[in-house]
Amino acid sequence: xxxxxxxxxxxxxxxxxxxxxxxxxxxxxxxxxxxxxxxxxxxxxxxxxxxxxxxxxxxxxxxxxxxxxxxxxxxxxxxxxxxxxxxxxxxxxxxxxxxxxxxxxxxxxxxxxxxxxxxxxxxxxxxxxxxxxxxxxxxxxxxxxxxxxxxxxxxxxxxxxxxxxxxxxxxxxxxxxxxxxxxxxxxxxxxxxxxxxxxxxxxxxxxxxxxxxxxxxxxxxxxxxxxxxxxxxxxxxxxxxxxxxxxxxxxxxxxxxxxxxxxxxxxxxxxxxxxxxxxxxxxxxxxxxxxxxxxxxxxxxxxxxxxxxxxxxxxxx
Ligand SMILES: [Zn+2]
Numbered sequence: 001x002x003x004x005x006x007x008x009x010x011x012x013x014x015x016x017x018x019x020x021x022x023x024x025x026x027x028x029x030x031x032x033x034x035x036x037x038x039x040x041x042x043x044x045x046x047x048x049x050x051x052x053x054x055x056x057x058x059x060x061x062x063x064x065x066x067x068x069x070x071x072x073x074x075x076x077x078x079x080x081x082x083x084x085x086x087x088x089x090x091x092x093x094x095x096x097x098x099x100x101x102x103x104x105x106x107x108x109x110x111x112x113x114x115x116x117x118x119x120x121x122x123x124x125x126x127x128x129x130x131x132x133x134x135x136x137x138x139x140x141x142x143x144x145x146x147x148x149x150x151x152x153x154x155x156x157x158x159x160x161x162x163x164x165x166x167x168x169x170x171x172x173x174x175x176x177x178x179x180x181x182x183x184x185x186x187x188x189x190x191x192x193x194x195x196x197x198x199x200x201x202x203x204x205x206x207x208x209x210x211x212x213x214x215x216x217x218x219x220x221x222x223x224x225x226x227x228x229x230x231x232x233x234x235x236x237x238x239x240x241x242x243x244x245x246x247x248x249x250x251x252x253x254x255x256x257x258x259x260x261x262x263x264x265x266x267x268x269x270x271x272x273x274x275x276x277x278x279x280x281x282x283x284x285x286x287x288x289x290x291x292x293x294x295x296x297x298x299x300x301x302x303x304x305x306x307x308x309x310x311x312x313x314x315x316x317x
Contacts, residue, residue: 007055007105008311009048009068010112010304013037013086016044018051019304020059021311025123027304029055040089048095049102056103065106066099067313069115069306073158079109085140085175108313112306114151114160116264116299117144118316119309121151124300125262132260133252134299135162135245137267140175141183145256151316152256163187165248182248186241188267192218195237205233220267227273238270239277246281253286253294264299271298 004023009016012035019030033051036043048068056063072084079096100107110118117134120126126134126146136142143162145152152159163183164176171180172190184190196215199205206226211217227234249261261282263275279296286294301308 004064004315005059005062006064006311006314007052007066008307008309008314009052009066010306010310011035011044011048011068011070011084011087012306013071016048016051017304017307018055019307019311020055020063021308023315025119025301025308025312027307029059030304030307031055035087037087041087041091041093044087045093045095045098048099052099052103060105063105065108065314066103067115067310068095068099068107068109069112069310069313070095070109071112073156074109074111074114075157076109076153079107081109106314108317110151110310110313111144111157112309113142114144114153114157115309115313116142116301116305117146117160117262117309118151119301119305119312120262120264120299121146121149122312122315123308125297126260129260131256131258132262132297133162133249133256133258134160134262134264135249136299137186137245137263137265139188141186142265143252145252145258147256147258162248162252165251167244167248182245185244186267188220191220191241191267195223198237199233202233206231207234220269224270227270235273238273241267241270242274242277243281246278247285249278250282250285253282253290257290259290259293259295261294261296262299263296264301264305268298 017032019027033047070081073082078094081095096107096109131147134144141163143160145160164181168180172184174181174184223234275296
């Protein structure tokens with residue numbers, strides 16, 4: 001079988017990461033350019049073009065298409081990105097149309113969390129699954145729903161926003177303007193802030209020692225390290241995190257009758273203890289016939305998941 005190649009573009013608030021990826025999901029070349037988001041959309045689009053141009057040099061004939069994973073809601077028709085968070089001044093940008101006209105190469109644009117779900121479908125843990133729910137745990141909580149081997153996009157491309165399920169209607173205010181969203185418990189910053197708060201009552205936690213008593217450097221990784229060293233406090237944090245996520249996911253499972261859950265992103269590094277907790281939590285809340293069917297899997301696209309997910313859009317249609 002002849003190997004096919006695509007360019008994957010992971011558009012982030014500070015960096016644009018780009019790579020040439022094979023149809024098996026292997027990165028053969030990778031670069032990154034600053035997004036220069038504060039200089040406005042035109043500058044950032046110029047940066048994207050610059051990155052693509054440099055990857056195409058001498059390789060253009062090999063490239064089957066370009067895939068872009070972008071924050072914000074995306075309308076497929078012109079690859080229109082709408083109000084991406086972290087990219088000030090964007091409003092509506094026909095990014096797909098702009099890039100395909102510039103390079104005369106078919107270009108696919110999709111929301112980054114949806115692209116991560118398609119990446120798992122084409123190259124990763126979802127390869128042999130008919131349907132699954134994908135959750136990405138990072139600064140925010142992203143989601144994507146694959147139903148019958150297709151991404152469920154909703155009417156406007158905004159479906160799958162699992163991070164914004166309300167799990168406490170009296171809860172903290174979320175970035176989205178709503179209250180008590182799942183993201184206000186699981187997003188990196190919220191999580192770190194909450195753990196710092198709880199540490200005040202848990203002075204015997206190993207975390208203090210690992211950080212030389214400087215909690216400013218608290219991160220999910222430190223919580224993970226402490227849990228591996230047997231720190232009960234950190235182990236409880238991870239178990240509670242899994243429980244909270246499971247409560248939100250149980251609603252999604254009940255609505256869609258999809259029993260496979262794939263978890264990716266930095267916080268997924270908590271590994272088995274997190275996944276077991278999610279599984280038990282989902283099982284405790286879904287309707288009885290679904291309980292024995294629940295599976296929680298780790299995402300396979302780890303490093304460069306953004307580039308790989310974006311490139312998979314080319315091999316998806
Ligand atoms: Zn929200």
